[in-house]
Amino acid sequence: MYTVLIVDDEPLIREGLRTIIDWEEQGFRVVDVASDAMEALRKVPLLKPRLMIVDIRMPGMDGLELLRTIQEQHRPCPRFLILSGYADFEYARTALQLKVDGYMLKPIDEDELIKYLSLLKDAIEEDDRKVVEGPDRESAIMRLMSGEDHVLNGRNNWNWSSYEVALVKLQSHEEFDTDVIAQAKNLLSDRFERAGKGVVFFADPYVGLLLKDTAAFRTAHSTVYRLISEVCVECRLDFIVVAGGAVPDQASLKASYERARSLMKHRFLYAGGKLYVEEPELPVRDTEAEDSSEEDKLSIALEAENPDAAEAALRRMGTNWVAAGASEQDIKSGFISRMSVALTKLSQTRPEQREHVRKYNSEVAALYSEYRYEHLLRHLFSICTEICGKLSENGAGADNQVRKMVELIHRNSSDNLKLESLAEALGYNSSYLGKLFKQETGENFNTYLDKVRIEKAKDLLRQGRKVYQVAERVGYTNVDYFHAKFRKYVGVSPISFRKNIGNIDTME
Secondary structure, X not given: OEEEEEEOOOHHHHHHHHHOOOOHHHOEEEEEEEOOHHHHHHHHHHHOOOEEEEEOOOOOOXXXXXXXXXXXXXXXXXXXXXXXXXXXXXXXXHHHHOOXXXXXXXXXXXXXXXXXXXXXHHHHHHHHHOOOOOOOHHHHHHHHHHOOOOOOOOOOOOOXXXXXXXXXXXXXXXXXXXHHHHHHHXXXXXXXXXXXXXXXXXXXXXXXXXXXXXXXXXXXXXXXXXXXXXXXXXXXXXXXXXXXXXXXXXXXXXXXXXXXXXXXOOHHHOOOOOEEOOOOOOOXXXXXXXXXXXXXXXXXXXXXXXXXXXXXXXXXXXXXXXXXXXXXXXXXHHHHHHHHHHHHXXXXXXXXXXXXHHOOHHXXXXXXXXXXXXXXXXXXXXXXXXXXXXXXHOOXXXXXXXXXXXXXXXXXXXXXXXXXXXXXXXXXXXHHHHHHHHHHHOXXXXXXXXXXXXXXXXXXXXXXXXXXXXXXXXXXXXXXXXXXXXXXXXXXXXXXXXXXXXXXXXXX
């Protein structure tokens, strides 16, 4: 049975066409209907109809534009019957120029429809009888992949010991058009068929390879990879290639094809350099590396001019996203968001470096063009290394680690600062750095941080800010805890301090 999709905005026409004739008696089956062109475009890739009956006049995209779009985007392309009213003759004439198989005037005549279906059935059967090595080879291959056919019709010498589907995703950091894809496909066809390794076809958005006898040769996949690599070097393209596993006959090709498509969903995680036949091994989630804490560590590492600590924080973030099954888009958005926040914060804490830091925003945005996870990480690491290097060049830091800690505390006191985070950013053991800090400043790290925060709180209270606002601004999320700390170091509550600012300032 040949499948049919009916596209018409009038419900009576749609349902009338379903029942006007016995479709199965004519060798066809109506698999679905669509009420407009956009709905049809969504259904065509799923249903892969052999025939579409389309109304010319529809709201939004009309039938002719739908026809053009499908002819441009879908292989194999269905055959078309156009429906029109008497006033649509010019539309109908244009439709005939687009090589539709006929048009019918409304109301539909049953005998006329049956006549068209008879002609179309013969035409489709003739398509299927054509030599597979001819122009319709790709249509025949795709019908095998979809499971619509179980063996290639007509003459063919593809009696191989095994069959396997490989899919190639052509990639580049630069934009490339369909001409480049066509060139690469033609070169691949020439290399593979001349070497007797298989045949090439389009499997949008991939280039497909129907591989011959791969189960019989241990080095078959490496040979396939080498041939693709040679072509892509010539076309100045990169690529990822996956294969769905060898099957014993043509009827089983759908399984190999679907397996290859499933593997291709993971292409962002593949490093390249070989043909992939397995899903990537996902890392184990680091339950101690929470997103918010890693974001803080990234900011502190950049402040401390330590690219290694920044790299470690970024890698932990990425590991957890990958382990959780995040999509390519989500991973890219996550990294870009965290880096943007870190850069914004850096420009605030280092106002003298603001213009310099802002220059990296475009570099961060360019991460969207990366199509491999490891390349994305390397790009991120290089940005962090360059930022830290420039900050160091400009004399942003001091050699003395305790002095660096003090600077970091004063610039970032409102953040969730921890001795462990600073130690990691500075490349020291936290216990050792804590002792060193107390030896140099006379205060424990937490006490020093509290005192810096309270001094900033006093300034804000002098400005008339509300207590809960001050607590949040200086880094205390719990107002009661802020009250306790303020009373401990100042001797009065924040409210009393604000009421008696003049007297207390005199006492100080």
